[in-house]
Amino acid sequence: MLRIDDLSAWYGEARVLRGVSLDIAAGEVVTLCGRNGAGKTTLLRCVMGLHTGQQGLVELDGRPLTGQPAHRRARAGLGWVPDDRGCYATLTVTETLTLPPVVGPDPWPLERVYEAFPHLHARRNAPSTTLSGGEQQMLALARVLRMGARLLLCDEPTEGLSPLLVAQVGDILRQAKQHGVAVLLVEQNLHFATTVADRHHLLAEGRVVESLENSEVAAREQDLLAYLGI
Amino acid sequence: MVNFLQHTFNGLVGGAFLALLALGLAVIFGMLRVVNFAHGAIYMLGAFGAYVLLTEVGLDFWWALLLMPLLLALFGIAVERLLVARLARLDPLYNFLLTFGLTLILQDAVKSRYGVQSSPYDAPALLSGTVDLGAFDFPAYRVFVLVVALAVCGAVWWLLTRTRIGMVVRAATERPELSTALGIDVGRWVTPVFGFGIGLAGLAGVLAAPIRAVNPLMGADLIIVVFAVVVIGGLGSIFGSVAAGFAIGLVQAWVQALGEHWALLSQVLVFLVMAGVLLWRPAGLFGREEAPA
Amino acid sequence: MRTKALSAVLCSTALLASACGGGGPQGASGAGGLSDGKVVFGVLNDQSGAYSQLSGKNSVSAVELAIEDYKTKYGDKAVVKEFGVESVDHQNKPDVANAKAAELYDRKAVDVILDVPTSSAALKVADVAKEKKKLYFNISAATTDLTGKACNKYTFHYAYDTYMLANGTGRNTTEQGKKNWYIVYPDYAFGQDMEKSFSAAVTDAGGTIVSRDAAPFPNTSGDFSTYLLKAPTLTPKPDVLGTMQAGAELVALVKQYNEFKLRDKGVGLAVGLMFLTDIHSLTPAALAGTTYTDAWYWNYDLVNREFADRFKKVTGARPTFAHAANYSAALQYLEAVQSAGTDGSDAVVAQLEGKTVSDVFLRNGKIRAEDHRVVHDAYLAQVKQPSEVTEDWDYVKILLTIPAEKAFRAPSPDCKLS
Numbered sequence: 020m021l022r023i024d025d026l027s028a029w030y031g032e033a034r035v036l037r038g039v040s041l042d043i044a045a046g047e048v049v050t051l052c053g054r055n056g057a058g059k060t061t062l063l064r065c066v067m068g069l070h071t072g073q074q075g076l077v078e079l080d081g082r083p084l085t086g087q088p089a090h091r092r093a094r095a096g097l098g099w100v101p102d103d104r105g106c107y108a109t110l111t112v113t114e115t116l117t118l119p120p121v122v123g124p125d126p127w128p129l130e131r132v133y134e135a136f137p138h139l140h141a142r143r144n145a146p147s148t149t150l151s152g153g154e155q156q157m158l159a160l161a162r163v164l165r166m167g168a169r170l171l172l173c174d175e176p177t178e179g180l181s182p183l184l185v186a187q188v189g190d191i192l193r194q195a196k197q198h199g200v201a202v203l204l205v206e207q208n209l210h211f212a213t214t215v216a217d218r219h220h221l222l223a224e225g226r227v228v229e230s231l232e233n234s235e236v237a238a239r240e241q242d243l244l245a246y247l248g249i
Numbered sequence: 250m251v252n253f254l255q256h257t258f259n260g261l262v263g264g265a266f267l268a269l270l271a272l273g274l275a276v277i278f279g280m281l282r283v284v285n286f287a288h289g290a291i292y293m294l295g296a297f298g299a300y301v302l303l304t305e306v307g308l309d310f311w312w313a314l315l316l317m318p319l320l321l322a323l324f325g326i327a328v329e330r331l332l333v334a335r336l337a338r339l340d341p342l343y344n345f346l347l348t349f350g351l352t353l354i355l356q357d358a359v360k361s362r363y364g365v366q367s368s369p370y371d372a373p374a375l376l377s378g379t380v381d382l383g384a385f386d387f388p389a390y391r392v393f394v395l396v397v398a399l400a401v402c403g404a405v406w407w408l409l410t411r412t413r414i415g416m417v418v419r420a421a422t423e424r425p426e427l428s429t430a431l432g433i434d435v436g437r438w439v440t441p442v443f444g445f446g447i448g449l450a451g452l453a454g455v456l457a458a459p460i461r462a463v464n465p466l467m468g469a470d471l472i473i474v475v476f477a478v479v480v481i482g483g484l485g486s487i488f489g490s491v492a493a494g495f496a497i498g499l500v501q502a503w504v505q506a507l508g509e510h511w512a513l514l515s516q517v518l519v520f521l522v523m524a525g526v527l528l529w530r531p532a533g534l535f536g537r538e539e540a541p542a
Numbered sequence: 543m544r545t546k547a548l549s550a551v552l553c554s555t556a557l558l559a560s561a562c563g564g565g566g567p568q569g570a571s572g573a574g575g576l577s578d579g580k581v582v583f584g585v586l587n588d589q590s591g592a593y594s595q596l597s598g599k600n601s602v603s604a605v606e607l608a609i610e611d612y613k614t615k616y617g618d619k620a621v622v623k624e625f626g627v628e629s630v631d632h633q634n635k636p637d638v639a640n641a642k643a644a645e646l647y648d649r650k651a652v653d654v655i656l657d658v659p660t661s662s663a664a665l666k667v668a669d670v671a672k673e674k675k676k677l678y679f680n681i682s683a684a685t686t687d688l689t690g691k692a693c694n695k696y697t698f699h700y701a702y703d704t705y706m707l708a709n710g711t712g713r714n715t716t717e718q719g720k721k722n723w724y725i726v727y728p729d730y731a732f733g734q735d736m737e738k739s740f741s742a743a744v745t746d747a748g749g750t751i752v753s754r755d756a757a758p759f760p761n762t763s764g765d766f767s768t769y770l771l772k773a774p775t776l777t778p779k780p781d782v783l784g785t786m787q788a789g790a791e792l793v794a795l796v797k798q799y800n801e802f803k804l805r806d807k808g809v810g811l812a813v814g815l816m817f818l819t820d821i822h823s824l825t826p827a828a829l830a831g832t833t834y835t836d837a838w839y840w841n842y843d844l845v846n847r848e849f850a851d852r853f854k855k856v857t858g859a860r861p862t863f864a865h866a867a868n869y870s871a872a873l874q875y876l877e878a879v880q881s882a883g884t885d886g887s888d889a890v891v892a893q894l895e896g897k898t899v900s901d902v903f904l905r906n907g908k909i910r911a912e913d914h915r916v917v918h919d920a921y922l923a924q925v926k927q928p929s930e931v932t933e934d935w936d937y938v939k940i941l942l943t944i945p946a947e948k949a950f951r952a953p954s955p956d957c958k959l960s
Contacts, residue, residue: 067430093432105427109419118420119431166432252775259767266763366595367793367823372801379803388801391767460801461764462794462823466591470762505768509756512729516758 020045020201021066021170026075027225028061035061037225038075043170048192048202050212053222054248059205060102062222063172066203067099068092079170094122098168102175102205104155105162106147112139115147116162123167125198132161153184160191170201177211189215209236209243221246251384256506257499258382262391264498265398266453270475271482271490272402273449279422279485280442282341283333286348288450289472290355291321295454296463297359300368310373310459317455318448325447329440337439352469359465372459394456401452402491409487418442422485477523482535489535497522576885577653580624583609583872584652586642586667587682589631592789593659596817597682597864601657602629603856604865607849608872612880621880628652632663639663643670643678653885654679654875656868661685661732671696675887679871682864684815685735686951689913693957696887698894698914701867701903702837704732704739705951706920707815710835710944712743712784714922715812720781721749724809726769726795727786728759736786736814744784752780757787764794770802773809786814793823800828818862818935821925826937829925833941836923838863838903841936849902860935863903870903906946912953920949 021043028036035058043049051059064070066077068089077084084092093099107115116132116139133140136157142150147158156176163171173192177185185208192202192215206212212219213236221229221243229246231239270288277285298320299313308316328351336343371377376390409415420428421435429435454468461467478497482489497519504515526534583605587597609625628650632639639658646652647670654677658664664683671678672694679698680688684707688699716723723744727733733756741751753776755769766787773783783804787795792813799811813834821829840850840860849869853861861869878893879885895911905919923938931937 069426069430088434088436089426089429090432090434093430099427099430101427101430105424105431107420107423109423110416114416114420118416118428118433122432162431252772255771256768259771263763263765263767360590364595365591366819367790369823369825369828371828377801388803390801457764460794460797462790462797464790464793466790467764470760471764474762501763502768505755505758506772509754512756512758516729516762 020047020080021203022076022078022081023062023066024076024078026062026065026073026077028058028065028070028074029072030061031072035225036065036073039222039225039227041220041227041230043201043203045169045201046196046199047218048196048204048216050204050206050216050219051222052206052209052212052219052243052247054246057222058225059222060174063174063203063205066092067097067172093166093168094120096122096167096169098163098166098171100159100163100171100173100176102178104152104159106150106155106158108146108148110147111144112147112150112158113143115158116165119162119166121165121167123169126167127161127164129165132165136161153180156180156184156188157191160188164191164195168200170203171195172203174205175207176204177206177208185211207247209240209247213237219243252506255385255387256502258385258387258395259391260499260502261495262395262498263502264495265395266457266471266494267475267478267498268402268491268494269398269449269453269456270471271478271494272405272487273446273453274475274479275446275482275485275487275490276405276418276422276442276449277446278479279487280418280439281329281333281337281344283344283348283443284341284476285446286345286472287328287351287355288348288446288475289468289470290352291325291447291450291468292454292457292471293359293465293468294321294324294355295451296370296458296461296467297363297368297454297465298451299455299458300370300463303370304368310455313455313458314452318452321451321454322444322448326440326444328447329443333443334439356465356469363465365464365466367462367464370458370463390459394460397452397456401449405487406491474519477519480533481519481523481526483533484536486533486535489533493534575883576622576879578651580626581622581654581876581879581885582626582628582650582652583875584643584646584650584655585627585629585657585868586632586639586646586655587629587657587659588634589629591634593634593682595819596789596862597657597659597868599629600853600857600859600861600865601681601868602627604853604861604869605656605872607852607856608869608876611873612876616880621883622876622885626651632658632660634660634663636660636662636666640666640670643667644674647671647674647676653677653887654872656871657681657864659683659864661687661735664688665692668692668694668697677875677887677890679875681867681871684732686739686954689915689957690954691956693913693954693959695891695914695959698871698909698916700871700916701863702835702920703915703950704735706837706949707835708736708739708743709951710920710922710949711812711814711833712740712749713747714942714944715782715810715833716744716747716749720810720812722752722778722780723749723782723784723812724752724769724773724776724780725754725784725786726757726766727754727814728761728788728791729756730759732788733757733759733786740784740786740814750778752776752778757791759791761791761794764791766791766795766798767802770795770798770804773804774807780809782810782812784812784814788815789820792816792820796824796828796832805831817864818860818937821937822935825928826925826931827928830927832925834923834925835944836863836921836938836940837918838866839921839923839938839940840866841933842921842940845902866903870901873901874899874904874909908946910953912959913957914959915950915953917946917950919946920944 024040026039065073219231220227295317298317302308302313372390379386380389380392425435478493482493588594630642659682661683679700681701684704686703727737811832816834878890882889882893894909897909899907907918922941
């Protein structure tokens with residue numbers, strides 16, 4: 020579904036991605052692990068089209084996204100779940116949910132979203148920035164589900180969440196996966212990653228240094244934790 | 250008491266001009282992050298345009314009220330496409346300088362064609378009388394100005410809070426990059442919003458023509474006050490700019506009515522308020538943190 | 543400054559005055575002949591701002607007309623054969639006026655500076671004239687300080703001042719029975735000066751100042767409605783609203799005066815300072831019936847009209863009193879040079895002092911030796927009703943002539959010329 024080939028990116032003179040290649044198929048969850056500054060978020064931003072200094076190929080369903088602005092990429096089926104959860108002070112919860120256009124064949128209607136997330140329903144007329152951190156995270160995920168996005172770009176969705184909420188995020192991602200939604204997941208929490216992902220890529224200094232099937236992780240856990248600096 | 254009510258009403262009329270101008274500045278700043286220095290010159294063009302329409306085309310005030318905001322909005326759209334958009338990716342200072350230069354060009358262009366002396370322009374016959382407001386009479390035209398300003402501000406509020414267009418504009422204004430990533434073509438809204446803000450300044454200008462001196466410099470001093478109003482209201486806050494515009498108009502009228510030795514204060518008051526607000530709440534009274542709309 | 547002083551020293555020690563002519567400072571005294579073979583006028587005024595219509599570039603045209611008339615009159619016998627006119631914009635800023643005046647005298651070999659509206663700028667130029675020992679005829683500024691504490695040997699105040707305006711309008715209006723005044727003035731030097739002069743004139747004529755308000759200056763919103771709302775509510779109700787605003791602010795105030803229908807409410811309007819160009823801006827309809835004091839009016843008699851016709855041919859507009867006064871000042875300067883046979887400043891001043899003169903602008907004119915006030919007849923004018931206006935720019939009728947000796951104040955003890 021998504022193919023990245025020889026992708027490089029720069030911040031001014033500094034090169035932060037050095038020829039990254041990877042593929043994701045429909046219904047597949049792939050994580051990007053690595054230390055801070057390894058280039059994980061930059062890679063997501065490159066795929067979304069938010070990063071200007073990039074070179075290389077990004078393809079969705081065999082069609083190159085190169086040169087397309089972010090809003091076109093969103094309409095092509097990319098769902099953006101940013102690390103700051105992307106809430107608005109000037110939009111209510113309902114407005115935040117219904118702001119993006121419906122872009123996929125299998126969108127969640129608003130009623131279904133509120134059924135699945137009763138907390139959001141209770142706060143539906145509040146500005147979305149007034150939600151708690153966990154609620155904001157649910158909102159960000161619910162929003163891309165309502166869009167019917169086919170590939171979710173999730174930047175550390177479990178960061179700062181309680182174990183209960185982390186488990187809920189896991190449920191949502193697995194549900195989406197069952198419906199054929201692909202996920203590119205930036206994740207520091209290796210344990211959580213193994214509960215949802217099919218494959219893992221380890222990023223260091225802008226390169227993919229290691230790619231593992233989920234089944235391989237258990238055996239290599241100590242190595243990986245060392246890589247992550249934990 | 251009656252005097253106080255009169256001055257209060259009159260302050261609202263003065264505030265109406267500030268509110269219309271501040272509203273235009275705020276929507277432009279919110280969407281483009283451009284401080285449009287040319288706003289005062291556009292106000293002047295609105296008033297001058299009304300004069301030119303009357304003397305050279307033969308169209309009266311009502312036509313001017315309809316046409317000038319539209320023509321100036323088109324002018325704004327052209328400016329945005331041809332000039333402002335080219336500098337959008339650079340430091341906002343460049344666009345500030347651009348609009349500052351544009352101000353000088355527009356003022357001098359009008360000056361060289363029509364001179365600096367003020368041009369005559371009268372209120373339409375329909376509104377040249379007075380209206381009985383119960384406690385006192387008031388010039389009908391001023392009542393009209395207040396009604397138009399309130400209607401326009403109300404319509405903008407409705408548009409922004411109750412329609413999908415408004416929701417999209419709010420989202421694009423608050424977090425342009427995030428909104429793009431969510432499938433909103435923010436760029437598509439930049440040009441019309443710029444044109445709309447410019448159109449509002451033009452409307453204020455046409456409204457000012459019958460009661461203020463119509464000359465090339467009429468917006469030059471006013472714009473500085475409007476900047477202060479926008480800062481007080483909270484940069485980019487639509488509601489804040491309108492509320493601050495009316496509030497400053499009221500306070501200025503009250504202070505001026507106090508007597509001979511209050512003239513200086515009424516002049517610097519707006520800047521004192523601005524300094525106070527910035528110390529107390531750096532984001533302005535209705536700044537980003539809790540801006541409802 | 544150092545190079546200037548140095549070159550002056552070189553000039554005098556080397557006794558090579560002629561060799562120093564090109565751009566160097568000229569000696570102020572002259573034992574005959576012209577300092578540099580010609581007379582150069584410096585017209586220093588507002589050429590882009592609020593006062594650029596009432597004097598501005600058209601003042602240059604007025605000076606050129608004077609040169610033309612001087613040539614015609616004297617022909618071959620003319621002492622001055624070559625002329626120059628330098629025109630500079632002082633933007634109504636005192637510091638700019640100061641620098642430009644020094645530049646005109648020093649670098650442009652200007653013999654006399656003319657015009658200079660805006661009182662604060664006018665006073666700066668008087669200092670420069672005194673320092674450089676060069677002549678200066680102020681036309682368009684109103685402050686009486688030019689013939690008061692700031693007076694000097696080389697400065698002449700030509701057309702009008704705040705006393706003349708207040709005495710004409712304030713006294714006459716009060717004597718006509720409109721005794722209660724409400725004065726609104728702009729809160730800066732000119733306005734404060736005008737307010738004092740008007741209050742004095744009104745009180746002196748038996749009137750009362752019911753209330754006075756200082757309006758912010760510059761008035762950023764161009765709105766005076768607060769004062770207009772206040773006027774009819776004062777006790778006793780004022781008979782006259784006296785406005786000291788000038789230029790665009792006057793235009794705005796008059797518009798709003800009409801809007802608030804104060805005339806119908808029994809509050810008349812008296813204007814402190816008004817130029818023909820202001821009436822043209824507002825249209826006579828907006829000002830109909832308003833009285834003010836004029837220093838000169840183009841359609842007063844055939845002599846004036848003839849000058850106005852010549853002026854219109856060159857500029858396309860009718861002259862304000864400032865234009866006529868610039869013409870007159872340039873002409874009287876040339877006459878004085880003709881009589882003196884030199885353009886040396888002291889010799890020309892000696893010719894001018896105490897002289898009685900009459901020309902297009904000056905009627906019963908006298909250049910007072912005591913304070914260099916040029917006194918002449920002034921006029922109480924009234925803006926015509928629209929129905930009475932039969933010709934473009936012919937907007938006022940002259941109600942009465944205020945004789946020269948009554949139009950201006952007596953020489954001030956503050957003025958010490960030498």
